[in-house]
Amino acid sequence: MEGKLRVAIIGVGQIAKVGHIPGFRKAGAEITAACDVSPESAKQVCETFGIPRAHTDWKEMLDTGGFDAVSICTPSVHHCTMAVESARRGYHVLVEKxxxxxLEECDRMIGAAREHRVILxxxxxxxxxxxxxxxxxIISSGTLxxxxxVQTAFGHGGPEKWSPTGQWYFDPQQAKLGVMADLGYHKLDLVQWLxxxxxxxxxxxxxxxxxDTPLEDTAAGILTFSGGAIGTIVASWAYAADWENSVTVRCANGVVMIPEHDPFTVVVRRDLPGGGKEEVxxxxxxxxxxxxxxSxxxxxxxxxxxxxxPVTGEEGKKVMAVxxxxxxxxxxxxVHRLG
Structure with a gap:
């Protein structure tokens, strides 16, 4: 395409405000419209970020147009319908996890993107x-x-601690699934990719x-992999006075560790030929x-x-299956078997 990429945002909660809107700005895109069921939230975000149009009806926003792509940052029960309708109108779609x-919803989203030749x-x-x-x-190089x-964990005190509108995560009508779908989903994708x-x-x-929810606030699991590896996963909204976002991969000749509070550091330890160890x-x-x-x-x-x-609908469906x-x-x- 020629010219500046124009993007519309559906759902202006915390993830849109701290992730998607700043991210698109940094990428040189122009955000031309934003929509939220709360008129006050839509107006406030548009004023804060200098977005020209505020909407409360997402279909009306799609029909009005003036953009090339849509970023969907709503509760997950709305993802399929919004993605399909966006694709039908010819908009490229970025959708939150x-x-x-x-899986049926995943297939509908994939099919709509393929039929209308847009990126999902x-x-x-x-x-x-x-x-x-x-x-x-490091892992894919084979040196280790x-x-x-693989051992991975993602936990904190709950979505209400970091998002002013985070209570929807506890509502089965909006979230449908609990912390495994919120935090665990990230790690189920990450460990397969790593x-x-x-x-x-x-x-x-x-x-x-x-x-106070019928959904789970803590989950743990054991995983088996196609290449013979095994793993553990923990996801929790019940971490008191702490948070964690960590992964450790133990290989035949060494270990790769990402400290729980440091997204910029990787520690590698390996056995040296003839004895001894090395840490980098x-x-x-x-x-x-x-x-x-x-992203x-x-x-x-x-x-x-x-x-x-960069991350296809088929990849998203694979994580959903797990x-x-x-x-x-x-x-x-x-044990639930896949494949």
């Missing part, structure tokens, strides 16, 4: 965190040998300990602590240059 609430990207922003990208580079065990292996089995356990700390210079700059930037570049989606398998396992008490 989780991609949808069912799922916002797997943790792939773009600098430390994660460096870790993948085959990955054997290892270059698909998850083939999941055994999960879930509970609600602190939040990689520090990355970046301002993209959450990966949103990288929105990659989407913007793909639209401008006509490149493939996620739903985790809920099935927690419900039945059995």
């Amino acid at each position: 989780p991609m949808a609430t069912s 990207m799922i916002s797997h922003n943790q792939r773009f965190i600098p430390a994660h990208r460096k870790a993948r580079e 040998g085959a990955p054997l065990l 290892l270059g292996q698909d998850i083939t089995g999941v055994s999960a356990f879930m509970g609600t300990f602190q939040k 700390t990689h520090r990355i210079v970046s301002e993209d602590s959450s990966g949103w700059f990288g 929105t930037g990659a989407f913007a570049e793909a639209v401008r240059k006509g490149l493939p989606s 996620l739903l398998g985790a809920y099935d396992s927690a419900s039945t008490g059995k």
